[in-house]
Amino acid sequence: MALATQRVDVPVIVDESKCLEKCTACIEVCPLDVLVKNPETGKAYMKYDECWFCLPCEKECPTNAITVQIPFLLR
Amino acid sequence: MNIQNLQTDFLVIGGGTAGTMAGIKAKQANPDADVLILEKANIRRSGAIAMGMDGVNTAVIPGNSTPEQYVREITIANDGILNQKSVYQTGRWGYEVIQELESWGVKFQKDHEGNYDLKQVHRVGIYVLPMPEGKDLKKILTRQVKRHKVRVTNRVMATRVMVKDGRAIGAVGFDVRKGDFVVIQAKAVVLCTGACGRLGLPASGYLYGTYENPTNAGDGYSMAYHAGAELTNIECFQINPLIKDYNGPACAYVASPFGAYTANAEGNRFINCDYWSGQMMLETWKELNSGKGPVHLKMYHLDDDTISEIERVLWANERPSRERFHEGRKENYRTHGVEMNISEIGLCSGHSASGVWVNEKAETTVPGLYAAGDMASVPHNYMIGAFVSGRISGINAMDYVQDIEHVEPDADFLAAEKARIYAPLNRPDGVPHTQVEYKLRRYVNDYLQPPKSPTNMDIGLAAFERYHDSLDLMGARDPHELMRCMEVHFIRDCAEMAARASLYRKESRWGLYHYRLDYPEKNDEEWFCHANLKKGETGDMEMFKRAVEPYIVDVNLEQEVYDVAVR
Numbered sequence: 001m002a003l004a005t006q007r008v009d010v011p012v013i014v015d016e017s018k019c020l021e022k023c024t025a026c027i028e029v030c031p032l033d034v035l036v037k038n039p040e041t042g043k044a045y046m047k048y049d050e051c052w053f054c055l056p057c058e059k060e061c062p063t064n065a066i067t068v069q070i071p072f073l074l075r
Numbered sequence: 076m077n078i079q080n081l082q083t084d085f086l087v088i089g090g091g092t093a094g095t096m097a098g099i100k101a102k103q104a105n106p107d108a109d110v111l112i113l114e115k116a117n118i119r120r121s122g123a124i125a126m127g128m129d130g131v132n133t134a135v136i137p138g139n140s141t142p143e144q145y146v147r148e149i150t151i152a153n154d155g156i157l158n159q160k161s162v163y164q165t166g167r168w169g170y171e172v173i174q175e176l177e178s179w180g181v182k183f184q185k186d187h188e189g190n191y192d193l194k195q196v197h198r199v200g201i202y203v204l205p206m207p208e209g210k211d212l213k214k215i216l217t218r219q220v221k222r223h224k225v226r227v228t229n230r231v232m233a234t235r236v237m238v239k240d241g242r243a244i245g246a247v248g249f250d251v252r253k254g255d256f257v258v259i260q261a262k263a264v265v266l267c268t269g270a271c272g273r274l275g276l277p278a279s280g281y282l283y284g285t286y287e288n289p290t291n292a293g294d295g296y297s298m299a300y301h302a303g304a305e306l307t308n309i310e311c312f313q314i315n316p317l318i319k320d321y322n323g324p325a326c327a328y329v330a331s332p333f334g335a336y337t338a339n340a341e342g343n344r345f346i347n348c349d350y351w352s353g354q355m356m357l358e359t360w361k362e363l364n365s366g367k368g369p370v371h372l373k374m375y376h377l378d379d380d381t382i383s384e385i386e387r388v389l390w391a392n393e394r395p396s397r398e399r400f401h402e403g404r405k406e407n408y409r410t411h412g413v414e415m416n417i418s419e420i421g422l423c424s425g426h427s428a429s430g431v432w433v434n435e436k437a438e439t440t441v442p443g444l445y446a447a448g449d450m451a452s453v454p455h456n457y458m459i460g461a462f463v464s465g466r467i468s469g470i471n472a473m474d475y476v477q478d479i480e481h482v483e484p485d486a487d488f489l490a491a492e493k494a495r496i497y498a499p500l501n502r503p504d505g506v507p508h509t510q511v512e513y514k515l516r517r518y519v520n521d522y523l524q525p526p527k528s529p530t531n532m533d534i535g536l537a538a539f540e541r542y543h544d545s546l547d548l549m550g551a552r553d554p555h556e557l558m559r560c561m562e563v564h565f566i567r568d569c570a571e572m573a574a575r576a577s578l579y580r581k582e583s584r585w586g587l588y589h590y591r592l593d594y595p596e597k598n599d600e601e602w603f604c605h606a607n608l609k610k611g612e613t614g615d616m617e618m619f620k621r622a623v624e625p626y627i628v629d630v631n632l633e634q635e636v637y638d639v640a641v642r
Binding site (some may be wrong): 001028074 | 116117119120121122125126230251252279280281282283284285288289290320321322394395396399400403502504505506507548550555556558559
């Protein structure tokens, strides 16, 4: 199978200056399990574009590092 | 790959509304039993109520209404096809559920005298009890799960129920982060994996922009089917009137008690009841096709304080991101109607009548296998119904497991299932699950979205049968992608069931949910029955009729026709 890599605008934005390396609150509560840590920086990011814009990640982030946008296709 | 072998007395698959309650009630019934909740997300924020709920919609409160009145209302709303005994349970036990939730810290709205402040949304009775602070419902349930010492395994997705000698003996699945193969032996199993919310494709084209939590991909419908259980009324689709594009509730259940209502483009009413029913959806469909569309939820005639109160509820509960959606379009309830559209199809007994067949004890037709919540066939059940059916399954399962021993699973079955699950990982450059899912769900829209026509559905059915070949092309690069791949398997099974059941019932019923262009009328003589399906001996899907259980509450359906049109 031949595959291409496409760019997509993802809904969950993480402010890396606020994201705590040892915290996984957003990752644990995401129903779709789309957030992971970047192993190099320890910061969370949205790895999979599968978002229900439900907001637990944003609400449970202790440092308000997360902003959830409505996905572009719906916005 | 690692293999995890687990054992429990009672396995709860899905830790949402019904599942958490099933676990808690099982432990209350027998604190010495081992109860395990298996959840593919994390029970703290999983299921249909990840961000809580703004109210309970089927509250039968003594002094206000009776279970008999409630059964009558749902019988009429569901065109008579239901097991009244199961619906009765929702009316019978809902009040106790509410009281128990309250003792756990869930707050329900009360009037100045301390009575429950119920609102009318249904056509006749008053069953809606607001919960303006309902956003942390899941956190409260999670606390109770821990307090009752129910074991929880998060991030493991079940793929099949194990059956031996005709009874459920556990389940198989995999860890969606580590990839471990997980085999769980259990004396009884309850499926409470929610709706099939990812069946049709939302008009936005975004796979996860669904009304239901998109994790609810029809897992339980598919697992029950492969376990040999009967499913019923799958042709009675879930179709909802939703905020256009956002695809979430607008939400008339909250706003209509304040004076809001659904209106056409001219600002006029065309339905006299905002309660979600197939008949209401048919009127909405007609209005959208009459030249008087689009339709909208109208609040702009209300005063500023009232709208602020509605906003406080809608922007904190259930789907709080509604606020930023409206903001992004520079729209305001004071000046704009909320533009609504008809959703894509799904399967969900919470709002319609499809599901895994259960009796009033939450038993499926396979011994040891129970079903509860949105995937069990108790119509119009909503959240209280999920709690009640979870409760019933937990209590009855504890009774059932007393004389049951664990059974060693079949080695050939395990080997075959392992090969099926992990096949996409052997093809990392296979077709991405996103593309395979998109096309499948577009076919669902193309061929199954009502109004239904027979040749369309035949073409759809052939496409879904052929789609096994496409599933075999899917590739996954990690356990997360593998989870999505296996969900596409569930969706395909549900699509085939939806097509076959819709072709089988040769009449129209439940308004838009099963509106057939070739049989536009209701035909009680031939079709006053359930249309059930199961996996036959040969492995093919079989359709058959099942008689409606004798009523326990008299309803004269000839006189009492559910009609919400404004004429």
